[in-house]
Amino acid sequence: KQEVTQIPAALSVPEGENLVLNCSFTDSAIYNLQWFRQDPGKGLTSLLLIQSSQREQTSGRLNASLDKSSGRSTLYIAASQPGDSATYLCAVNTGANSKLTFGKGITLSVRP
Amino acid sequence: DGGITQSPKYLFRKEGQNVTLSCEQNLNHDAMYWYRQDPGQGLRLIYYSQIVNDFQKGDIAEGYSVSREKKESFPLTVTSAQKNPTAFYLCASSRPGNYEQYFGPGTRLTVT
Numbered sequence: 001k002q003e004v005t006q007i008p009a010a011l012s013v014p015e016g017e018n019l020v021l022n023c024s025f026t027d028s029a030i031y032n033l034q035w036f037r038q039d040p041g042k043g044l045t046s047l048l049l050i051q052s053s054q055r056e057q058t059s060g061r062l063n064a065s066l067d068k069s070s071g072r073s074t075l076y077i078a079a080s081q082p083g084d085s086a087t088y089l090c091a092v093n094t095g096a097n098s099k100l101t102f103g104k105g106i107t108l109s110v111r112p
Numbered sequence: 113d114g115g116i117t118q119s120p121k122y123l124f125r126k127e128g129q130n131v132t133l134s135c136e137q138n139l140n141h142d143a144m145y146w147y148r149q150d151p152g153q154g155l156r157l158i159y160y161s162q163i164v165n166d167f168q169k170g171d172i173a174e175g176y177s178v179s180r181e182k183k184e185s186f187p188l189t190v191t192s193a194q195k196n197p198t199a200f201y202l203c204a205s206s207r208p209g210n211y212e213q214y215f216g217p218g219t220r221l222t223v224t
Contacts, residue, residue: 044204046214
């Protein structure tokens, strides 16, 4: 059974810092991995999707990498801003009818 | 303006009553999903549908029912058999296959 872990559960950093959010998964047989952002009381916003054949994807200040063999992904946020404060969730698609398995998320707080 | 709508945003019900949550999408996606989110837990899949008139149980289907009569709509009924119905419910959709999932804004259900 696929399990997805995100540690730590919460993170607080000063504005301007570059930071890395980690995601690990137990079964490397994945089709893709998706990073989401969730603001309090809101739905999920898709940030980046990495296919299993890709090593990384970039969107603006965000860069996500994937190392399937070691069961790891990282989300790199450059020059963090208070507006980046949110919960970041990682989800892996094992291909069984596109079912996503989610981690519990990392709640990020960027201090002005 | 394409997207996923969920209504209502907040829903309050008495124990023992069935309640139906609405999910509509105009993205022309074939696949739709229902997830449940509880504090401190990752999202868990309730039901999913890859095509009209077909749906499958997810990890926590007990006490829930769905229908998929139209491509755009995937309503979820929370029945009185669901032991702990109070939660945040999220609907998602995607193209068929292992593609990016897009989420709606969610419905917060409170049962007392």
